[in-house]
Amino acid sequence: MNPGLLPLVVSLLAAQAPAPAPAAQAPKAQASASKPSQVPGIAPLPGQPNLWVSNVPTVPEALRQRMEQYLEARSAALLDTSDDGKQLLITTRFADTNQLHLVEMPMGARTQLTFAREPINRALFQPGDSNVIYFLQDKGGGEFFQVFRLDRRTGRSELLTDGKSRHSDVKVSQDGRWLAYGGTGRNGKDTDVYVAPTAQPRQARRLTELEGSWAPIAFSNDGAKLLVAQERAVDDADLYVVDVASGARQRITPQEGKGGITSVVFAHDGKSVYLATDRYSDFAELYRVDLDKAPLTAAPESLTKAVKWNVTDLALSPDGRKLAVAFNEDGFTKVSLLDTRTKALAPLDSLPKGVAFGISFPLKRSDLLALTVGDAKSPMDVWTVDLKSRKPTRWTRSEVGGLDTNTFVEPVLVRYPSTDGVQVPAFLYLPRGATGKVPVIVSFHGGPEGQSLPLFSTFAQFATTELGMAVLVPNVRGSEGYGKAYRAMDDGVKREQSLADIGATLDFIASRKELDASRVGVSGGSYGGYMTLASVAFYPERFKAAVDVVGISSLPSFLENTQAYRRDLRRAEYGDERDPAVRKVQERISPLGSVARIRAALYVQQGANDPRVPQSEAEQIVQAVRQRSPDVWYMLATDEGHGFQKKANRDSAQMTTMMFFEKHLGAPRSPEATGTK
Incomplete structure (x- = not known):
């Protein structure tokens, strides 16, 4: 899958799942009072x-x-947008670590939402209620991430997972009813997919219980289905559709052969998916796969065959008519818009030259694309693009200690x-x-x-x-x-x-x-x-x-x-x-x-x-x-x-x-x- 996707997990309450094997324990930070190293001469x-x-x-x-x-340089990265696109959730640093901030207008104040000692770099709004935010946080850099829910009305964060196993890949359904994530709580080795109702987020159940690394990718619009990937290596992943209610799985990728998956989203009707994979080509190309024809037995039609670079990211507009497609062209990002009806691909040339991450549409805006953009001379910042006028708007301007970036x-x-x-x-x-x-x-x-x-x-x-x-x-x-x-x-x-x-x-x-x-x-x-x-x-x-x-x-x-x-x-x-x-x-x-x-x-x-x-x-x-x-x-x-x-x-x-x-x-x-x- 996309290297930017990190595996995560949630644990279950004993009442709702078979008794789990002992979970892997998160590494504990060394106490500075005791010597943490065998290297002679080491001292605090x-x-x-x-x-x-x-x-x-x-x-x-x-x-x-x-x-x-130089060391005062900071950056800002987009994590999510509110349904109407008027609030952007970002991560940036104003003290010692990256924390969650809210920006409510272009170049507006960055309102800090979390004040933890440990960094927070992954989070998302609950659809339908931007006062609720789910985020991942570890301790001491051990990467045994836990899932938290922040209520902006009270300013309080609640731990939703077991506090000891590793969690990753938090997703929330577009209707706001379901929470999904990955977790190692069952045996400390395999990463399962968990789902829980957002109304009772601690009442999680395992949607998959299989050997290997499994991760939730995206919900269908109605929240009834969840795309799940099994990753064996960066060049060997398989894709499934899982019924949220029953857990029934349908394989999408073929049983034979292998290929990597860089990005995948449900089509608007939930009956097909847009899949970026290098299974059929040297580069990751874009394909539309009808679920009633899955698992695939032959290569589907490539929608980006003319572009000899990897597709790295996808985002579908809420009306289903525009698919934003990001390409990695010699290290630089080029974004194009695919008309899902005509299959025409048109470059979005108004974006500043650089590297882009995390392209997304607000859930109720098909005319607005949000993303993070950076280049070699200035840190990453958050932008939006009005797709009617093609005009880009900068929402943050990260500092470089007062230095002139032109130098x-x-x-x-x-x-x-x-x-x-x-x-x-x-x-x-x-x-x-x-x-x-x-x-x-x-x-x-x-x-x-x-x-x-x-x-x-x-x-x-x-x-x-x-x-x-x-x-x-x-x-x-x-x-x-x-x-x-x-x-x-x-x-x-x-x-x-x-x-x-x-x-x-x-x-x-x-x-x-x-x-x-x-x-x-x-x-x-x-x-x-x-x-x-x-x-x-x-x-x-x-x-x-x-x-x-x-x-x-x-x-x-x-x-x-x-x-x-x-x-x-x-x-x-x-x-x-x-x-x-x-x-x-x-x-x-x-x-x-x-x-x-x-x-x-x-x-x-x-x-x-x-x-x-x-x-x-x-x-x-x-x-x-x-x-x-x-x-x-x-x-x-x-x-x-x-x-x-x-x-x-x-x-x-x-x-x-x-x-x-x-x-x-x-x-x-x-x-x-x-x-x-």
């Missing part, structure tokens, strides 16, 4: 007791002052060759006005099936604008957005061949006269952290410094220790470590097995409550590299998970990262020093 950072560091120097005041404005760098889209005929697309940020050769930081995305997009990055803008360094952001083989064949090129043991793209990236840097191939750093988070460690382990002479954020140091130990609810999904991507032949390759390409080769300076950052890449992955590489090079920096946040979401933690992580790269890569060299003219 003065003034930040939940942030523990080892070998990390104090940030110089001059660097702190230079970065402070920021626009990346250039480049491509360079690698092995096996691969052409690697990448975004290159070059400092303005630089003379001579500049140091380079290579930044790898996570996933692995993620995609680096031209969105605002404090990291990239500070490195280029203030430090005079270039930033190169590649989408190596295995990345989303360039067809399923490209995405599959690193699956399983083929990951060994994908490491050649690191060498190709270095060769590209060496080919550019403005880039200094002798001063290259690398950074990345999650799978990008694996690529960072692999870079310095397998190309040891060509990197000077590396920052690994929640990265994988050993593929077998990662698969053995990641949370049970996601282990099989990851085995589908990385290969099954229980197979001796697969494990042999995994061990060969794991950075932990090649620590003796690492020569670059290393800085590792980790969240103690990370359910995806556990703390042990960070600490085993830190301690192994320190046997040869004691000056490895390490930062551990005891109140974070898979990445840092709290501003104070994130600020410390970013400032020390820039301090680290400035120390090891230095400043741009003059033309005289490099011998260039």
